[in-house]
Amino acid sequence: MNTTWDLTVFYESFDDPKFKADLASLPAKADELTKAAAAVCDAASLEHVIALIEALPIDRLGQMIQLHLSADADDAKANAALPQLMRASVAFGMAMSTLTRSVAKLDNLDAIIDSSEVLKKNAFALREMKDSAKHKLPEQLEGPILKMQLSGGEAFSQLRDKLTATVTANYRGEEIPLSAVRALAYDADPAVRREAYEAELACYKKIDTAMAACLNNIKAEGETIAALRGYDGILSMTLDEARMERATIDAMFSAISEVLPDLRKYFKAKAKLLGHENGLPFYDLFAPVGEDTKTYTVEEARDMLVKIFTDFSPAMGAMMAEAFDNRWIDFYPRNGKSGGAFCSGCHEMDISRILTNFGGSLSDVSTLAHELGHAFNNRMLCRKPLLMIETPMPLAETASTFNEVLLAGVLAEGATEAEELRLLDANLVENTQTMVDIFSRYLFETAVVAAQADHPLSVDELNAAMLDAQDKTYGDGLDPEVRHPYMWACKSHYYYCGHHFYNFPYAFGNLFAHGLYARYKKEGKSFVPQYEDLLSRFGSDRVENIAASAGIDVRSPEFWRDACETVAAEARRFAELAEHAMKR
DSSP states (O other): OOOSOOOTTTOSOTTOHHHHHHHHHHHHHHHHHHHHHHTOOSHHHHHHHHHHHHTOOHHHHHHHHHHHHHHOTTOHHHHHHHHHHHHHHHHHHHHHHHHHHHHHTOTTHHHHHHTOHHHHHTHHHHHHHHHHGGGSOOHHHHHHHHHHHHHTHHHHHHHHHHHHHHOEEEETTEEEEHHHHHHGGGOSOHHHHHHHHHHHHHHHTTTHHHHHHHHHHHHHHHHHHHHHTTOSSHHHHHHHHTTOOHHHHHHHHHHHHHHHHHHHHHHHHHHHHTTOSSSBOGGGTTOOOSSOOOOOOHHHHHHHHHHHHHHHOHHHHHHHHHHHHTTOEEOSOOTTOOSSOEEEEETTTTEEEEEOOOOSSHHHHHHHHHHHHHHHHHHHHTTSOGGGOOOOHHHHTHHHHHHHHHHHHHHHTTOOHHHHHHHHHHHHHHHHIIIIIHHHHHHHHHHHHHHHTTSOOOHHHHHHHHHHHHHHHTGGGBOTTSOOTTHHHHOGGGGOTTOTTTTHHHHHHHHHHHHHHHHHHHHGGGHHHHHHHHHHTTTSSOHHHHHHHTTOOTTOHHHHHHHHHHHHHHHHHHHHHHHHHHHO
């Protein structure tokens, strides 16, 4: 099996005449769209604008350029094309702002929508434009600010990506990519995990000053943009853009706080299993436990995932087979490649591309299931028009996390105690990351945004803020002497200019997915069409309304308590099995 992705589906190469023509056409297309957006006054003019948007080549161009850079940060031709794409993105952003302002001026918008089948299919997006107009940047400032972001926040974001993609860690006398040394956190050998952790922390010291500058400036810019748009801060701006109410996030984190003592029992039980007495050292968070430390080849991962998810949904199983067989996935770490994992969908072509840094652990298989969940969500969204696929951040992690929950549930069926211990650990590694670690990231970002309003935070201050956030969430579950002060440099999410606080969506997606999985277990196959339809509507309403359509009140702490309890019960069961294992 070929383990790198195929990007020639977008263009044959950067020398492809079609690529050059499409890239060169962007300024004229942006100008055409801007003029058409400014002239919107009735159904026909709105239909014309929608047709122009759907015909734009910017998605395909973006896939070609950004995915090449994700696989090789030093790709000269991709780097050369990127500025032109970024300038075009600003121009199209301004065109969409013009459209928003034009739609907001239509007093009879509902009547216009009702007069056209095309507009009815795009109704939510059009009504949202009208509602969001009050938070647009001042018209006279919008163009200059968006252009300045290219050399401001966006430039700092790109710098961060280049730093982490090109820096190397000295592991056992050999210089290896940062992503590769982080992958060793899952190794079965405790000495490997410890030494990799030490090499990782030492590696960040090479780039921490530049990383701190990136983070400070991205957050400072975010606060400025939020104020100009009439918000009281970037969290309020983020929640509004996420189509989510503050009551929902407060209810969720309140429920998570209540189960932290049970989740810490898992960390402490795992620590004792691994021979630690003072809590779990950070480098053993992802350590495999139990008698079976099986690793998987890509081919084994493919066969297992296709079988399991075909049993759930033939459509999902078929898409997974397509992803493996048609080179949707770039699997292994290497110099210049981005760390972590992501999925990028191309609506026009009904395909996705997935980047992972596969090391063969069960967690890596779960990561594949996670990213393939995003790909399936992308496929379901292809049932909707382009303007109706923008998914709010909290829902964006639902399909991916649902896949992790389903995989864990299937693997646990009929397991022996020893197997159950191992599988529970693999499951809790993921669940505690999306609850405990995500909570720490939320607290960290909240503290940093508040503090840096007074001054840019130094590396030492950022490290201290991270350790404080870990203390408030992991508590005595972690060894206080072996935590991870550089998690702020590790996680790319802090550096997304357009997506501040990109942490709580993972907690939301995890717990919302647990609720949906419980529905599936209760209703069986009849749930699957409802689930697929739910995914297709993620760009068509606010979070609370979409959840309500599945019978869930996400403003209610009770819902979140019930969802959190499913994970807390697993933590208690793990502690029980760990005690049995240590007595044998």
